[in-house]
Structures are given as structure tokens and as C-alpha cells.
Amino acid sequence: MTRPTLKSALLALALAVSVPGPAWAVLPDERLENPVLETRARDISKNLRCLVCQNQSIDDSEADLARDLRIIVRERLVAGDSDDEVIAFVVDRYGDYVLLTPPVKGSTILLWAAPILLAGAAGAGAWVAVRSAGRKTEETPS
Known part of the structure; x- marks a missing residue:
């Protein structure tokens, strides 16, 4: 058996760091128990821009405003809003710029x-x- 060299250890470290991981922005206390609603919330959140970060979705952002928007999205879904109604609610408050793909x-x-x-x-x-x-x-x- 051969000993690992410094070169192979650095290569393994570089590979481990370069592999993208899951987005950690959505905290466990934000997630909905209903998996269907949670999936809808994640789909909506991926298309809404974090107004603090500007080039990240609220699903990926750790900013306080992004967290507030994720909570609003989930509250609206639990209240029975459709996906379009949730998006319209957020756009009415923040304008078209909140959409990652504005009309x-x-x-x-x-x-x-x-x-x-x-x-x-x-x-x-x-x-x-x-x-x-x-x-x-x-x-x-x-």
C-alpha cells in the first residue's frame, strides 16, 4: 500500500471544494410539512430575485429580506393562493424587478x-x- 502524497491530498481537497452543494439558504424552520406545498414554494422562490443580492433567487439567498419573502410565499400558499396569485402578490409589493425574468x-x-x-x-x-x-x-x- 502506498502513502498518499501531498499532491493527491491537495487534489482531493480541491475536488471536494469545487463540487457545488445544495442551497443552504432555506432554513428548516421555514419548510412546510406538506411536501406538495413545499415543492411549489421552492419553484416559486427560484424565480423571485433577492432585492439585496440582486443576482440570486430568494431560494439561494441568506439575506433577511429573502427569508421574509420565502416566508410570505409559504404563507400565501398555505392560505390557498395559486402560484400565479403568490407571484402577483409579491410583484404588487416589490415591482417587476423582483422577478428573475421580468416581463x-x-x-x-x-x-x-x-x-x-x-x-x-x-x-x-x-x-x-x-x-x-x-x-x-x-x-x-x-
């Missing part, structure tokens, strides 16, 4: 257009920089 409409068009506008601006800037650099090399006497 395309006048008030959210900038959210959808921003990546395209930024890419266009970056492309235009690169084009101007390349064109300007080309002119400078033509003007430089040899």
Missing part, C-alpha cells in the same frame, strides 16, 4: 435592452479605437 413591457424594456445596448457601445468603442490607431500609424513618418 417585456414598457417599464422593463431597459432591463431587456441593456445587454444589447452595452454590447453595441463596446463594439462601437472598439471600432473607433481600431480606426483611430490605424490613422495614427498611417500619419507617422518612417
